[in-house]
Amino acid sequence: MTRVLLTTTSFQDTPGIHHDMLAAAGFEIVRERGPLPESRMLELAGQFDAYLCGDDAMTRAVMEKSLPRLKVISKYGIGLDKINLKSAKDLALPVLFTPGVNHTTVAEHTFALLLAVVRNLVVEANHVAAGRWTRITGNEVCGKTLLLIGLGRIAKEVAVRARAFGLRVIVFANYWDEDFARWQGIERVSNLDDALRQADFVSLHTKLTAETKGLLDARRLALLPKGAVIVNTGRGELIDLDALVAAIKSGHIRYGADVLDQEPPPADHPLLGLPGTVITPHIGSRTHESVQRQASCAVENLTLFLAGKTPIARAV
Numbered sequence: 001m002t003r004v005l006l007t008t009t010s011f012q013d014t015p016g017i018h019h020d021m022l023a024a025a026g027f028e029i030v031r032e033r034g035p036l037p038e039s040r041m042l043e044l045a046g047q048f049d050a051y052l053c054g055d056d057a058m059t060r061a062v063m064e065k066s067l068p069r070l071k072v073i074s075k076y077g078i079g080l081d082k083i084n085l086k087s088a089k090d091l092a093l094p095v096l097f098t099p100g101v102n103h104t105t106v107a108e109h110t111f112a113l114l115l116a117v118v119r120n121l122v123v124e125a126n127h128v129a130a131g132r133w134t135r136i137t138g139n140e141v142c143g144k145t146l147l148l149i150g151l152g153r154i155a156k157e158v159a160v161r162a163r164a165f166g167l168r169v170i171v172f173a174n175y176w177d178e179d180f181a182r183w184q185g186i187e188r189v190s191n192l193d194d195a196l197r198q199a200d201f202v203s204l205h206t207k208l209t210a211e212t213k214g215l216l217d218a219r220r221l222a223l224l225p226k227g228a229v230i231v232n233t234g235r236g237e238l239i240d241l242d243a244l245v246a247a248i249k250s251g252h253i254r255y256g257a258d259v260l261d262q263e264p265p266p267a268d269h270p271l272l273g274l275p276g277t278v279i280t281p282h283i284g285s286r287t288h289e290s291v292q293r294q295a296s297c298a299v300e301n302l303t304l305f306l307a308g309k310t311p312i313a314r315a316v
Contacts, residue, residue: 107157
């Protein structure tokens, strides 16, 4: 029997058709609570024919120890930065993923974070829950400028919602969709420094690569107007952590994020509990609708590949 390691907690914790699909495939399923570090993956490596993974550490060492038994990695989701794709290619290890399944959900969460920060919603709700009628004056988003870094599926959905809220939307991105830009009335900015100087709000929607790691460093954070809000539903490592913490503590920026450089974070993580921040536990794509789309696609990818058929989407 084909033995599959299932690590994604969203898949496991959310009811839906994906469970029936996986059961019908007839695999032996071993469940772990991911994301798993390299040390745990190395303990498990070599025992499975396939990984149905989330953001577990898929390093070269893990892959090498997993072979020759491992036939395929089926990624739940779209982010591939935790998988060493070069090593997978070198080792002829197929990697499947699920593009186009979570853009609506993540865009909605992006806007929820933005509104929570600018209107102090979490702080105010906690005041009332504690019996305090403390009223803080917030800000409107209408008429402000939102900078999107990246223009993929999620960023486009954020742009649509931003325009509905009366925001001016500017974009710094390698990829550009002229028809979409014209339709939504968004502007392209070719220089990131210039874009940051104009932005009341920044939303990060670019992949984590060697080039984008620490994309927003101390110098670039200083270019933002005082009181600007950064929303991060991409990857925590897109911003230099020390610079980010310093900018928040100084009151220069506010921050709403669904991702951190360490997940789950240690109790002493420097971003936890800072004023002007709203941090959620990587739930941007965790809705019943989105989980079922992602999980069903990941299972279908896996079953198609193991049956010798073409999967829906393959990265390697």
